[in-house]
Amino acid sequence: MLVSHSTGWKNPIKGNYRAIFVVGFEPEKPIFTIPEVNQNLNKLKLPDTVLFDRSSRSEYGSIAAEFERKKQVVTEISNYRIKTVGLFTLGPSFAADGTVVTSDQNFLRLFKNRRRGEINIGLINLKSGVDKQKVIDNLAAKLPKDVRLLTYQGFINFEEDYWRTSTAIGFMFALGTSMGFIVGIVIVYQILFTDVNEHLAEYATLKAMGFTDNYLLNIVFQEALILAILGYIPGLGISLGLYELTKAATSLPMFMSASCSILVFIMTILMCSISGAIAVRKLRTADPADIF
Incomplete structure (x- = not known):
């Protein structure tokens, strides 16, 4: 071809x-x-x-x-x-x-x-049952070094890796994802920290009653999980809408795969958990006697 x-x-x-x-x-x-x-x-x-x-x-x-x-x-x-x-x-x-x-x-x-x-x-079309890797090895020994031999899936992976790692657009997508993750941590931290600060007396009371720091940490993590779920659901809907808008404007085949949406959900939970872990530091250092 x-x-x-x-x-x-x-x-x-x-x-x-x-x-x-x-x-x-x-x-x-x-x-x-x-x-x-x-x-x-x-x-x-x-x-x-x-x-x-x-x-x-x-x-x-x-x-x-x-x-x-x-x-x-x-x-x-x-x-x-x-x-x-x-x-x-x-x-x-x-x-x-x-x-x-x-x-x-x-x-x-x-x-x-x-x-x-x-x-x-x-x-190169191979007959059914032929060992693909063996054919590749045999051809590689005979062809020049500047010829790349790939299976069908290997060619797809090669193209995806090229656009993801060797082009400006791949770098911009990776940078955007990283910045979104960092900004998300900061925003969720601000929300959780404000909530902890406003209810510091209640947390101090629980601490004075004998509840451990891990128990209080678990409460904050539950809040972080709720924020992750409440933020993910509308975020997914907005993203699907933006995908369709981009597809209509550029004619590029944009779609949200199930694996991608699951990965984003996991990253959202991780992002909120990190924010919760940072926000709970104030509870660890809080002394009930000082607060009251």
Whole structure:
């Protein structure tokens, strides 16, 4: 499979150019699981034809609407005249705002500086029951060191790790999460500390009656847990709404997974527990005689 994302798509309506992700493959050897692509393989065998992602950003033009009305849209990619002969649904990503799929022959016409043997991603289909790791080890011994061999899941993990650890957007997400955790600790601490301070006489009375610091700590932790639950429920609802808003504005596939929501809930409880542990220090040092 030949892949490029550094070429310009000409908006057929406005005439401006925007970078688009181009994927080329051999139609005789289908590699996609997208039904709309597989249904148009014969069209891609024709010269100068592409399939356009209907979920691409609107800056590329109303290609889907134009195609459904005319059944063909003519424009340019890298100053090369091409025809849109079909649509499919994929959606943008952090790497690309839009995608087109074409044949390997059309790909080489678009990118004249690319040779047929220069590929970005190659797909190897294995028979059922074959040891994947053994195949990888055998191929790694024969292929050049600059070739990375990955399983299907390994490729997904590689992409996720790249965007999470090697890009600015991954750093910003991590920084935002860390700052939110720290700010949450401070806010919950202020709430719990104010509550403890206002009821210090009651806590001192319990302490004078013989209740231990651990008992008082347990009371504060219960308050922290209640705050965590009461804050998490509306926070989850607001987050789901913001996800939908972001999805509508950017066309990015935003969704809240069950594992992510559970992780956030655990972190919320941990955040409130840390705040409670800090706030209860005043009770540990409080002397009932001094308070009364």
